[in-house]
Amino acid sequence: MNKLYLSKPNINNLYIYIYTGFFLIFISILDVVFNSFFEINLTTFLPTTLSFTLPLIIGFLGLYLVRIEFTGIKYLDQLNKNINTNNFNALLTLIIIFAIIKTIPPSLSWFILDANISGDSKEACTGTGACWTYIKIWIRRFIYGMYPNAEQWRINLSFIALLALGSVGYFATDKFKKYLTLYYVVIYPFIAFLFIFFFISGGPIFFEFSYGMIAFGLSIIIGFFVPKKIKLWYFLLVPILLYISLKYFFFYEETIDLGKLSGLNWVETGAWGGLSLTFIVSFFCLIFCFPVGMFLALGRRSELLLIRYISIGFIEFWRGVPLITVLFMSSVMFPMFLPEDFFMDKLVRVIIAISLFEAAYVAEVIRGGLQALPRGQYDAAKSLGMGYWKMHIFVILPQALKLVIPGIANTFLALVKDTPLILVVGLLEIVGMLNMAKTNPEWLGFSMEGYVFAAIIFWIICYAMSKYSYNLELKYKTDR
Amino acid sequence: MSEPIIKIENMNKWFGDFQVLKDINLSVEKNKKIVVCGPSGSGKSTLIRCINRLEEHQKGTIIVDGVELSENTKNIEQVRAEVGMVFQQFNLFPHLSILDNCTLAPIWVKKLPKKDAEELALKQLKQVQIEDQANKFPGQLSGGQQQRCAIARALCMEPKIMLFDEPTSALDPEMIKEVLDAMVNLATAGMTMIVVTHEMGFAKEVADEVIFMDEGMIVEKAETKEFFANPKSDRTKLFLSQIL
Numbered sequence: 001m002n003k004l005y006l007s008k009p010n011i012n013n014l015y016i017y018i019y020t021g022f023f024l025i026f027i028s029i030l031d032v033v034f035n036s037f038f039e040i041n042l043t044t045f046l047p048t049t050l051s052f053t054l055p056l057i058i059g060f061l062g063l064y065l066v067r068i069e070f071t072g073i074k075y076l077d078q079l080n081k082n083i084n085t086n087n088f089n090a091l092l093t094l095i096i097i098f099a100i101i102k103t104i105p106p107s108l109s110w111f112i113l114d115a116n117i118s119g120d121s122k123e124a125c126t127g128t129g130a131c132w133t134y135i136k137i138w139i140r141r142f143i144y145g146m147y148p149n150a151e152q153w154r155i156n157l158s159f160i161a162l163l164a165l166g167s168v169g170y171f172a173t174d175k176f177k178k179y180l181t182l183y184y185v186v187i188y189p190f191i192a193f194l195f196i197f198f199f200i201s202g203g204p205i206f207f208e209f210s211y212g213m214i215a216f217g218l219s220i221i222i223g224f225f226v227p228k229k230i231k232l233w234y235f236l237l238v239p240i241l242l243y244i245s246l247k248y249f250f251f252y253e254e255t256i257d258l259g260k261l262s263g264l265n266w267v268e269t270g271a272w273g274g275l276s277l278t279f280i281v282s283f284f285c286l287i288f289c290f291p292v293g294m295f296l297a298l299g300r301r302s303e304l305l306l307i308r309y310i311s312i313g314f315i316e317f318w319r320g321v322p323l324i325t326v327l328f329m330s331s332v333m334f335p336m337f338l339p340e341d342f343f344m345d346k347l348v349r350v351i352i353a354i355s356l357f358e359a360a361y362v363a364e365v366i367r368g369g370l371q372a373l374p375r376g377q378y379d380a381a382k383s384l385g386m387g388y389w390k391m392h393i394f395v396i397l398p399q400a401l402k403l404v405i406p407g408i409a410n411t412f413l414a415l416v417k418d419t420p421l422i423l424v425v426g427l428l429e430i431v432g433m434l435n436m437a438k439t440n441p442e443w444l445g446f447s448m449e450g451y452v453f454a455a456i457i458f459w460i461i462c463y464a465m466s467k468y469s470y471n472l473e474l475k476y477k478t479d480r
Numbered sequence: 481m482s483e484p485i486i487k488i489e490n491m492n493k494w495f496g497d498f499q500v501l502k503d504i505n506l507s508v509e510k511n512k513k514i515v516v517c518g519p520s521g522s523g524k525s526t527l528i529r530c531i532n533r534l535e536e537h538q539k540g541t542i543i544v545d546g547v548e549l550s551e552n553t554k555n556i557e558q559v560r561a562e563v564g565m566v567f568q569q570f571n572l573f574p575h576l577s578i579l580d581n582c583t584l585a586p587i588w589v590k591k592l593p594k595k596d597a598e599e600l601a602l603k604q605l606k607q608v609q610i611e612d613q614a615n616k617f618p619g620q621l622s623g624g625q626q627q628r629c630a631i632a633r634a635l636c637m638e639p640k641i642m643l644f645d646e647p648t649s650a651l652d653p654e655m656i657k658e659v660l661d662a663m664v665n666l667a668t669a670g671m672t673m674i675v676v677t678h679e680m681g682f683a684k685e686v687a688d689e690v691i692f693m694d695e696g697m698i699v700e701k702a703e704t705k706e707f708f709a710n711p712k713s714d715r716t717k718l719f720l721s722q723i724l
Contacts, residue, residue, distance in 0.1 A: 379534050380571035380630075384585035384637060385561030387553070394584055398575050478575055478617045 024062030028055035063090040134446040145273015158195045215242035269347040277429040288355035293362025318360035331425035365407035369400035402476045409469035491540035502696045513673045515683040518693035524676045528643045532563045564634030568646040570626040572618035579614040582636045604632040608662045624655030644675040
């Protein structure tokens, strides 16, 4: 006959302990659920303090009773191993479970149950929860900024086209795989720039965009028939020559004649905004800051004193100033140093400023990776006769960059979340548009919904990026 | 007597204030196998690292295959392409497969077409008997296999001289033999070799000459049989009595 010891759960009377334990846990959770969902207090007959902590005590006892090692019951063993290893962990587990249960009803009611989405004015929002009508009405502004409604298809089309061009890597066959790096590092950003500068910006220069695309397409088609030896020179020179010849010799007269084909309306960058501007700024800053940062990192470790000190000076300068002052400088001070007739768009200035700023951070991250490599790798590469650039391109950088993927992802996430700061120079990306919308007299008092909306959007972007960086890490993992 | 392929004259090297190498004079003829031994800290590794200028010497001259090592980067790269080196810690490139480790330098330094480079690499890997591991990554191989791959990688550059910097010191005892076998094969094939090692068995079997170094100086240099039978200096005798 096995004796029952309440104070010492053991495996002999396993099921008695398990049933009692889980019954107690169930009671405690039930109490909290009733309390938070139906506002019924099951234990009103007890003193307030005791009534408040009772579920914790009961649950704690229950977890204590089921804490039996090596029962052979898979789920129970897992439970004990992961969240019920000792009294302290049991208590933490309970508190976390209760906190989750407590927060579900209010957030659920704010987000969904008491929220309004129908209607198209402030008056439609009668519930006590969120007023999603506000987001619904303003969504175009949040996505496109002040970009004219009739022209927004241009943004959509550009983004869809860029997305499609960006996904080429997934479908590339082995034959084209080796060109992918070149494509993503040089050609793709260039196409993106063409799209954004000529298509989204529009205006008479739209024709230049079409010349560019025609020149580009033609040169690729002809490129297949060009001998291998001169291919590099071919791709460096011919597209530009084609473009110039198209512009000045073939279509110039026609474009003037065809007045009706005057192209797309020009939309100045000041009118761009919302989420699309967030994407544009983030995209170009990410693309520019990475190579600049990489060269700075190499420069800082260079044996040539001049290059090293220039790199150190650059990095320490940009790391030492706040981004907000950099943005002010770029929009207020910078034009003063330029010649009178030289004009550089505000958006371009901002993108350059953010890129240089983040490049300094990227440089330090990459330098960390370079320093983590053992000296033997340099020795081995040198002993095979590789010079500085070959050694870095084929041996050092691939390993160093692989090491710093988490750090780079960190910097890039910070960059994306820094983009709202451009509102200080009058460019209104999504948070800027929210700020503007919430001060609209018709829609006062909905800042909460706006910020929650922006938070969700940013979370989706950033989570996707961090997931992607994690995948990259796995993909390039070769040490096992 | 043919012209020496490596000629070192009055070479001195300092690390800061500490003099690692003192007045080294050494000439190595083609197809000779030299074993360098000595207690740790005696400058053996530094000496052979100077031969392909992984370390700079501050005084004296080093002439490798008619090219003097100096500040001139082009010369150095040329010499390095002709001098293969195998390291104590293997130093394979962990992000590349075994085959890519072997073809990287031939393709980008010697400008061999990819197909030829791969053929050559497979031939060299076959020589050291790891051609079936060609598509694995260095991290998946044992220490002995990695070191043999490192030898194959150096050979893919078709060097005139091979330098070995304690190639078996980081290996488990049972793996030492496979690496030494590969080196013996290489020696039989007539490669000019300079080997820093503590494997006296290897020295007796292969070496034409043995050099004993201590405190940055060449204490004794003799033909292999002579070196082991009648060491001249007391320091060498002491060292040999400890190690044998």
